[in-house]
Amino acid sequence: MTSETRWALIFLLPWIVGFVVFTAGPMVASLVMSFTDYNVIQEADFVGLENYERLLADRRVKGSLENTAIYALLHVPGVIILSLGLAMMLLRVGRASGFFRTAFYMPSITPTVAVGALFLVILSGNGLFNQGLSLIGIDGPNWLTDPPWVKPGLVIMSLWSLGSTVVIYFAALRNVPLELYEAARMDGANAWQQFRNITLPFISGAIFFTLIVNTIASLQIFAEVFTMFFGATQSGAGQSSALFYVIYLYQKAFSDLEFGYASAMAWLLFVIILIITAIQIRASRRFVYYEGSR
Amino acid sequence: MTVQPGGSGVPMAPPTIRAAGMSVARTDPKGLRGRIASVFYLLALAAATFIFVFPFVWLISASLKTRSTVYNNQLFADPLQFQNYMRIFEIAPVASWLFNSVIVALAAAATVTLSSALVAFAFAYFRFPYRNAIFGLVLASMMLPGAVLMIPQFLIWDELGQINSLVPLWAGNLFGSAFYIFLLRQFFLGLPRELFEAARVDGASYPRMWWSIAMPLTRAALIVVFIFELKASWTDLLKPLIYLRDTALFTLPRGLQSLVDRFNPTAGGQGDFQYVMAASVIITVPMVVVFFLAQRYFVEGIATTGSKG
Secondary structure, three states: OOHHHHHHHHHHHHHHHHHHHHHHHHHHHHHHHOOEOOOOOOOOOEOOOHHHHHHHHOHHHHHHHHHHHHHHHHHHHHHHHHHHHHHHHHOOOHHHHHHHHHHHHHHHHOOHHHHHHHHHHHOOOOOHHHHHHHHOOOOOOOOOOOHHHHHHHHHHHHHOOOHHHHHHHHHHHHOOOHHHHHHHHHOOOOHHHHHHHHHHHHHHHHHHHHHHHHHHHHHOOOHHHHHHHOOOOOOOOOHHHHOOHHHHHHHHHHHOOOHHHHHHHHHHHHHHHHHHHHHHHHHHHHHOOOOOOO | OOOOOOOOOOOOOOHHHHOOOOOOOOOOOOOHHHHHHHHHHHHHHHHHHHHHHHHHHHHHHHHOOOOOOOOOOOOOOOOOOOOHHHHHHHHOOHHHHHHHHHHHHHHHHHHHHHHHHHHHHHHHHOOOOOHHHHHHHHHHHOOOOHHHHHHHHHHHHHHOOOOOOOHHHOHHHHHOOHHHHHHHHHHHHOOOHHHHHHHHHOOOOHHHHHHHHHHHHOHHHHHHHHHHHHHHHHHOOHHHHHHOOOHHHOOHHHHHHHHHHHHOHHHOOOOOHHHHHHHHHHHHHHHHHHHHHOHHHHHHHHHHHHHHO
């Protein structure tokens, strides 16, 4: 072993130890556990595929997967479209953009539990949000207890924290070469054509990145919703509409102590995330444009 | 990635010309159409700003209300109950929660910055067998959802007798974090290699090259990692839920959760929700302060991870 390799090993040591003890080891343990009925109290028995069979028949698994899918399908496009709109407007106001960007980013640094607590009041039947809606003549539902409105309410809450996506798009938009727009204008391209053929290709990398990151995060939404609906004193109303997959997984693991079953749930989530990400990466080959040989 | 408008390498042009898709004559950037459009965008952004900022104003207002007025939607609390902020420290060990949160967040941020920088330097500078394959493993580990590792990690800390202790909330950071390793490696790769070769000729050891050359030159990136982790740790609810039992050991998010459980009337609590609002202000203010002190780094960090990720 050369001296350089030896030193590399020493520098890598924290990661190697962490990877073996806190990632690879637990990964194997989790997989093995998912084939047992381990519940802390009793010895683990090997039960084969039983947990996975139970998973497929568990109505709460099905319900929480549906809830999570609906939330992700509303949240991800919502974040991307709104952030892009805000970022494009930021680009047009010169030096004032710094101030606005700060304002948009502020909610993202607010601790999620505080966000949940705040929106428990804002989204209630007589809350601030419905008061705002009444100004434009809309009689809003109770976003916390009216089952069909619970997820839209949570999506509205999530859109409040879209600041980091705005920052990413703003940075990407600033890198689009201006000469291209001038050339396009001389060729008579209209605003939409310029957006479609210059802006969009140049920021497609950033859009792709935020698509993947926001999708993965939304599939694992936990804290705000846990605070609002699933604390020690549980509110029945709205709960089944707000039961997201990771919340159910947490309950199975640490309320019911069904470690075997919860491990199987975790692996199902992993597989779902892998499949969705793979699809997104494949699809991106068609629309993501990379400048030069990046 | 520069933050100040016009500070980047992009040729600077008047904002109206920068605007994509606006037909403004190049010779007359302040033309009537351009000016009207600018005013329109400013108004639209101001409206959006109002929507984003108003909940904060409203939160502060609600934190100063009484039990009977907290849900009344009035912007100005009347009467103003400043004593809510005193009471909150009496009805729950908020001072301990604050202290625990500070300790955990600082420990988490400091350990993850140092360990990730050490590992990132190895990937950026050293040549060793299977380097790319191992780095691929680092990247792949980012894909793994936390839920897969949650239970086995709990069992490890249980085995080590660390349940109901603050240690599991930060000690995992001693081993670096894949995302930060990836980020810092990018920055280390940007340093000119000759710098290190010169230091080697002068007899500097590898640890010295890391600590005295690489680290100071990537100060900005290290600050980005530090404040990102500070924020992540300060806001985390899941780990405190899993590991902490005694109320006095809670961090602020876990403590705030216990207050929501206690006072949320729609879930059968006692209905003094102004205390929850006051505690929400207390947990948010330190992050706002950190954000304004380190705003440049927050923005740079996000913009960089987004465009390079």
